[in-house]
Amino acid sequence: MDVKFAWQEQRTTTPEGVYRVLRTAILDGTVPPGGQLRETRIAADLGISRSPLREALTRLEEEGLVVKIPFRGSFVVEVSDREVAEIASIRVLVEPYAAELSVETLRGSERHRLTQTIEELHRATETNDIPASIDAHLRFHRLFYDFSGNGALQSMWNGWETKLRLYLAVDHRTYSDLHDIAVEHEKLADMALNGDMDGFRQELVSQFHNALRAGM
Numbered sequence: 594m595d596v597k598f599a600w601q602e603q604r605t606t607t608p609e610g611v612y613r614v615l616r617t618a619i620l621d622g623t624v625p626p627g628g629q630l631r632e633t634r635i636a637a638d639l640g641i642s643r644s645p646l647r648e649a650l651t652r653l654e655e656e657g658l659v660v661k662i663p664f665r666g667s668f669v670v671e672v673s674d675r676e677v678a679e680i681a682s683i684r685v686l687v688e689p690y691a692a693e694l695s696v697e698t699l700r701g702s703e704r705h706r707l708t709q710t711i712e713e714l715h716r717a718t719e720t721n722d723i724p725a726s727i728d729a730h731l732r733f734h735r736l737f738y739d740f741s742g743n744g745a746l747q748s749m750w751n752g753w754e755t756k757l758r759l760y761l762a763v764d765h766r767t768y769s770d771l772h773d774i775a776v777e778h779e780k781l782a783d784m785a786l787n788g789d790m791d792g793f794r795q796e797l798v799s800q801f802h803n804a805l806r807a808g809m
Contacts, residue, residue, distance in 0.1 A: 596623055598638035606641045608648035614639065615649055619658050619669050620724040620762045626671040630659065657755030672759045680753050681804040687746060688737060689794045692785040695740035700786055707736055707786075711779055718771040726771060727761045733778050737785070764803065 601617055604610070615635070618624045636646050650667050653659040661667050699707050710733045717725035731754060738750035768774060777800055784793040798805070 596628075596634075598635050600639065606639070606645055608645040608652070611639065611641060611645045612649035612652050615653060616656075616658065617724050619653070620727055620758070622723075622762060622766055624669050626669050626759060626763070628669045629665075630667040630669070632666070658759065670755070670759055672756045676756055677760045677804045678806075680756065681801040683749070684753075685794060685797050685801060685805075687749065688734070688797060689790045691737040691741040691743070691746050692793055693788075693790050694743060694746075695737045696785055696788065698740040699736065703736075703740060704786075707733075707782055710736065711775065711782055714778055715772070715775040718773075718775045721771055723762070723765050723771070726765055726774060727758060730761060730765075730774060730778070731758060733782075760804070767803070 596618070598614060598618065600610075600614060615624075615630065624630060630650065632643060632646055632650075635641075636643055639646075650659060650661070654661055654667070658670055659667050660670050710729055714726060714729040714733060716722075717729050735750055735754070738746050741747070765771060765774065777796070781793060781796055781800075784790075784796060
């Protein structure tokens with residue numbers, strides 16, 4: 594794999610800037626799951642020293658997007674179809690419950706959080722910004738778990754989020770119109786706020802169709 598790394602925004606050689614470049618390359622599929630992040634090549638492409646690059650790679654490793662293998666280097670983490678299918682099969686059961694537990698809060702004092710996240714998802718999908726759309730997508734679902742008041746549900750989501758982020762990096766690129774993702778999540782929000790948990794579950798099954806099929 595011969596990837597050319599370049600600055601996507603105002604050039605900055607800080608670890609934060611390098612982290613953003615590498616994170617974008619992972620989430621937009623430039624470097625696929627299992628792909629190697631070669632330090633020598635990246636440093637040369639970006640015109641940086643190894644120090645900020647290694648800090649950026651360590652941060653990506655802590656985020657769960659990169660794994661460092663002794664004597665081999667840094668690689669983008671791989672997530673199997675089976676893992677994604679297993680997570681999806683549990684989510685269609687527990688996420689409506691999380692939504693039910695959180696809906697009173699999301700109708701009231703934290704409704705702005707739900708509205709803001711949907712707006713962010715619309716903006717990201719309208720500009721075809723896959724990394725930003727993935728971040729907003731995950732923030733949307735996390736709201737139900739965070740405001741459920743149920744520690745077990747929150748722990749489940751924490752255990753899934755990195756794997757889901759890597760899966761979505763592939764899944765978002767399968768949409769012919771990325772904006773459909775924002776529309777789908779707007780439907781979920783309306784169903785949750787209206788207390789239609791059966792509809793919420795059915796919409797999840799529809800959205801998880803590809804992931805659930807992977808486990809068949």
